[in-house]
Amino acid sequence: MAEVAGVLRAGAERGLLREFDEHTGARGRFEAKFLWLLPQPMRFVADVVRQRLSCPEMLDGIVATSALRHDLTAFLMGRHSAQLPEHRRVDSARCAIACPVRAGRLTLALDVLDGDWTYATEKLMKLVHETHVYLHRYWPGYAYESLGALLE
Amino acid sequence: MNKDDRDRRPIAIADKSESSGDKTSRRDFLKAPLTLGVVAGGAGVLGASRVLASGIREESTVIPKDNAAAIHPPKEIIERASAALPTIDYPMTGADVFARACKAEGLAALFCCPGNYEVIHAIAEQNIPAYSGRHEGAMAHAADAFIRVTGEIAACSGTEGPGFTNMIGGIATAHAARTPLLVLASNRTLRGEDTEEGIQHLSQQPLTEGIRKYGKRLILPSRVHEYAAYAFRQLRTGIPGPVHLDFPTEVANARFRNAADVAYNVPPERYRTNSRPGPASTDVKKAVALIRQAQRPIVVSSTGVFYSRAWEALKTFAERTQIPVAESGPMRGQFPDSHPLSASAAPDALPSADLVILVGQYCMPTSGEFAFGPDARYIRIEPVGADIGRNLPIDVGIVSDERLALEALTEACPKMRHEPWLDEIAKAKLAFDAENERYYGLGARYMDAVHPAVIAKELADFLDHGDIPREQTTVVSGGFGIARYTRRWLRAHRVGQICNGAYQYGNIGPDVAYSVGVAAAVQNGVGPQAAYRGAPVICITGDGGFGFTAMEVETLAKYRLPAIIIVYNDNAWGTWTYSHDHLRRSPLHMFQENLRYDRLAEALGGHGEYVRTPGEFLPALQRAWKIAVNERLPTVINCQAKKEFWLKEAYEPGVLGKVEPGVMSYHH
Numbered sequence: 001m002a003e004v005a006g007v008l009r010a011g012a013e014r015g016l017l018r019e020f021d022e023h024t025g026a027r028g029r030f031e032a033k034f035l036w037l038l039p040q041p042m043r044f045v046a047d048v049v050r051q052r053l054s055c056p057e058m059l060d061g062i063v064a065t066s067a068l069r070h071d072l073t074a075f076l077m078g079r080h081s082a083q084l085p086e087h088r089r090v091d092s093a094r095c096a097i098a099c100p101v102r103a104g105r106l107t108l109a110l111d112v113l114d115g116d117w118t119y120a121t122e123k124l125m126k127l128v129h130e131t132h133v134y135l136h137r138y139w140p141g142y143a144y145e146s147l148g149a150l151l152e
Numbered sequence: 153m154n155k156d157d158r159d160r161r162p163i164a165i166a167d168k169s170e171s172s173g174d175k176t177s178r179r180d181f182l183k184a185p186l187t188l189g190v191v192a193g194g195a196g197v198l199g200a201s202r203v204l205a206s207g208i209r210e211e212s213t214v215i216p217k218d219n220a221a222a223i224h225p226p227k228e229i230i231e232r233a234s235a236a237l238p239t240i241d242y243p244m245t246g247a248d249v250f251a252r253a254c255k256a257e258g259l260a261a262l263f264c265c266p267g268n269y270e271v272i273h274a275i276a277e278q279n280i281p282a283y284s285g286r287h288e289g290a291m292a293h294a295a296d297a298f299i300r301v302t303g304e305i306a307a308c309s310g311t312e313g314p315g316f317t318n319m320i321g322g323i324a325t326a327h328a329a330r331t332p333l334l335v336l337a338s339n340r341t342l343r344g345e346d347t348e349e350g351i352q353h354l355s356q357q358p359l360t361e362g363i364r365k366y367g368k369r370l371i372l373p374s375r376v377h378e379y380a381a382y383a384f385r386q387l388r389t390g391i392p393g394p395v396h397l398d399f400p401t402e403v404a405n406a407r408f409r410n411a412a413d414v415a416y417n418v419p420p421e422r423y424r425t426n427s428r429p430g431p432a433s434t435d436v437k438k439a440v441a442l443i444r445q446a447q448r449p450i451v452v453s454s455t456g457v458f459y460s461r462a463w464e465a466l467k468t469f470a471e472r473t474q475i476p477v478a479e480s481g482p483m484r485g486q487f488p489d490s491h492p493l494s495a496s497a498a499p500d501a502l503p504s505a506d507l508v509i510l511v512g513q514y515c516m517p518t519s520g521e522f523a524f525g526p527d528a529r530y531i532r533i534e535p536v537g538a539d540i541g542r543n544l545p546i547d548v549g550i551v552s553d554e555r556l557a558l559e560a561l562t563e564a565c566p567k568m569r570h571e572p573w574l575d576e577i578a579k580a581k582l583a584f585d586a587e588n589e590r591y592y593g594l595g596a597r598y599m600d601a602v603h604p605a606v607i608a609k610e611l612a613d614f615l616d617h618g619d620i621p622r623e624q625t626t627v628v629s630g631g632f633g634i635a636r637y638t639r640r641w642l643r644a645h646r647v648g649q650i651c652n653g654a655y656q657y658g659n660i661g662p663d664v665a666y667s668v669g670v671a672a673a674v675q676n677g678v679g680p681q682a683a684y685r686g687a688p689v690i691c692i693t694g695d696g697g698f699g700f701t702a703m704e705v706e707t708l709a710k711y712r713l714p715a716i717i718i719v720y721n722d723n724a725w726g727t728w729t730y731s732h733d734h735l736r737r738s739p740l741h742m743f744q745e746n747l748r749y750d751r752l753a754e755a756l757g758g759h760g761e762y763v764r765t766p767g768e769f770l771p772a773l774q775r776a777w778k779i780a781v782n783e784r785l786p787t788v789i790n791c792q793a794k795k796e797f798w799l800k801e802a803y804e805p806g807v808l809g810k811v812e813p814g815v816m817s818y819h820h
Contacts, residue, residue, distance in 0.1 A: 037520040085572075087504055088503070129503065133503060133523045136809050137809040137811050140807055140810075141730060144730060150819075
């Protein structure tokens, strides 16, 4: 998981990711925790066995049947679109986007299809960021209630 | 005057003949020639046949329908521009010495309420445009807005104690906006310090700590000129901010027999410099290296570009390097939205930027507040190094005056091309326009009240695509929920065209007061407003905010400042949205329904329009414009909306979010 750690450490060294902490667990599982975009710490977990890089429980208060969930899923899956420029797109031949919701918590994940964990880490960071921008733009009520956005 | 200049001149949509018998007005008008001047020697432009050399000629006095006595400005206001200026020479008071220093420094306007009498009288007698309003806080806001659309220094003033504390909110707002606001207040006597003799004792300076750049209670009368110099050094250098001086009676009333009695009595060129810090060549080299590597660079142009008057340097740099520009900040127009390289209305593209050049972004967002992605590198340019690197990590910091830095970068950068990046921005602009059109289509379907998308779209079309030159109208772009709509459509085409509401401090309610300052700037043709002298101005606000400074409609009417105030009246604070389904909470966020803010305007000597359906908005705006041009009266257009428009589930698109920087900028 040196690739994942390398990308994230670089973000920490630049001052982008604050209070950065990392550890490697059993069976090559790598986890990093840091402050970025949200008031609460965010985690990136790389699971070699499942070939999945995820940001577990990134969003709280997501009702599985809600319009927000539906819209957010459509937005995220749209990140595979060939209409997007390469630097904004997640190449579906290399990573598959997943956004499961359990107990109201949405996990944002990429299934790594080509073994390129550097690519996956960079893309997951962008995906997390774009989700943040999207929610502030189109779901200001949720951003206020759940993301720490100011009422004004 | 060349043809381009003529084309840009303000025009009226109604001429004098229309004004003399305006059938659309809801009032009768007594034809009693009045002359409203602001400054001796000033002249209006709009409705040229109505203008006298000494000021703006006004022919209307308002008679209410019930035949009550006419509402009109007193003749002292009407005639003040032609009143003889007193000869001010030694022996002089401390206030006179201070006012003379202000005049020498080009203080462009004073906004005040009575109080601090010696100082405000002395400033008015220096022929500095002086306006008095209904609340000192509103006057602080007015001065703030005046500065934000002119770049010139203005002052606000209040009396000791309560008059001063009334200004606190305005000072704090100006501080967040980095406005070089001169705050003046009287402050009892030195001999009575700490006694509570009489009334209104207050230790002022501790109260502005944290919301000012510099402050001083003047102690020694002989140093009054010296402290004027302290004030203007702070106001005119570095990163701007409010400067607060309080005047004990012994200072304001001091008598100086001759110039020798005044300490350090030297002209501005002796006590301060106009020299500006230039960029270090090593920093420029590092910045150029980053710029050359970048595939998708972008400039964020903000407050410092305005105050360093760097807009031409910015344009030259952007065009040479083909780097797009997005604006942010408390004022907009330094880089026109209509320029092909403008990225202010391209929110979808912002996360793609790989290099962000922050120029004069004094109020710095934290990570995630601007839409730039995790890959973005940052170059930050400011005249003072103390703030560079705060909140967002930098890759290169350049301590420099913004204009000098941009000129150095232009010289050091080769001509560049970023066609794929500019194509991406162009597509993002089209997508944003399409999204706005969709919102307008949704809003126009709601027929029982006026949806904010209708106001935003039709106002923007009126200003940008009608008979008025699109560069002409200066706009106070305020409000809370309504601003999330109007800012999507409003475009700035020249410097000083948009004053961006309360900005980062988030103060609710300055908007009507802002319109006093903005209209005064336009009335006097100060700085970038020179070409539009006398033109009507637009103010957008909400019903919550209107309540804070609504009495300043009287100030607008009194001085014949033709502001059109669009009130989005949805019967509630914007905060209602997030508590609407809690019955013990939601009443705290509500007003009485269907309040008649238009009638309040009429009671204060202005004009009122009440708009209840989408189709009524544009005709009301047209009538208001005609009245502004021909009668120079302010109008309140009371747009009856409903708070439920913010509920996305019931009234799509509901309350809107934002993306910064760009036209939607709200916090930074």
